[in-house]
Amino acid sequence: MRDFLELRIDELADNPTARVPVCLVLDTSGSMVGGPIKELNNGIKFFFDSIKSDDIAKYAAEIAVVTFGESVEKILDFGFVEKQNVPMLRANGMTPMGQAVNLALDLLEQAKNQYSVAGVDYYQPWLVLMTDGAPTDDIASASQRATNLVNQKKLTIFPIGIGTGADLNVLSRFSPRNAPVRMKGVNFKAFFEWLSKSVAITSQSIPGANINLPPTSGWTL
Template structure:
């Protein structure tokens, strides 16, 4: 039996058939993120949600999932209308179950796309952001292979982001055959999420299937190129 939230979600989608931009944030909240890193990450995520909600087009088209990973993999925010999303407060503890987090993100995206198709709602190519400051402590190879296959087929755009000097870019690269990992400058999470929200806004104003050029100049504000 469908839950009340699911029914309300479907009703909202029927009433607002705007093409959707699904964005999945897969975020490392392991113990090494304790202190300033997790504080800045929380500020960045909050800014991201606020920027999208303040955008006249993106507020109706962007749908955001937030999945955190440490000892556990947690769906902090599921896809749905932005105005009904509670901004999560992420806490740092434990290890780095990145493989499990990406697997959950892929499963969540597939379910959302199936709902779009069922209700006749068009959607843009999904985006996945993977942010980590270390190396996975779980089995990640299968999740990486599935992610790469979707990228190769043009069904997923992945942004792999390394936090700090200890992040394993070689592992991140396995999730992204089309785009090399970028390393975050210092703790410029807010600059990254400002760039991301601007990019999502740009996509939401295009036609589904149309190629959208990313703001490469804007990368300089937050990434070590």
């Protein structure tokens, strides 16, 4: 029986389109219970639906999802988006942000290695970090890893604070280039609409080229 890696390499080889790897690192702690987690689930569904409906992006985008709340979980690993189904996220627990970012960086590194083995080109990976609070674990290792990759131009991080309770100073430790932004309330759909358009624009460009992403007005404070 063939193992996962062999199947993954075959999947990549069957579709040689340059990939846009995006890892969503999402706060699902107890403070997200109720309206926030409901809107987050709606936003993620909108994001996947938008990518799947774009004739170019659906072959280029690869999305992974990591959540941090009661535990840190790999909800989705990188793969062909049309084969992915995102489960409903539930909110509970603390905010182990450092552990979640470390897992996300591991997944991105693994994906890049798989692209190299399969001979598939890829754009600079994206990591979207969203939280409505502050970490309850040590972020020193994760923030240093992320900062090093950003400074080496091997990673782009989009740090997003959800509402007024998010600690933007903490988020800035992960992102030496893109300053954290604060979302208006729980306007996840507008954010994921912006993200899907950004992925679509990137997928139509040449890897390594400078890309002008859409303005963030409409979902930021």
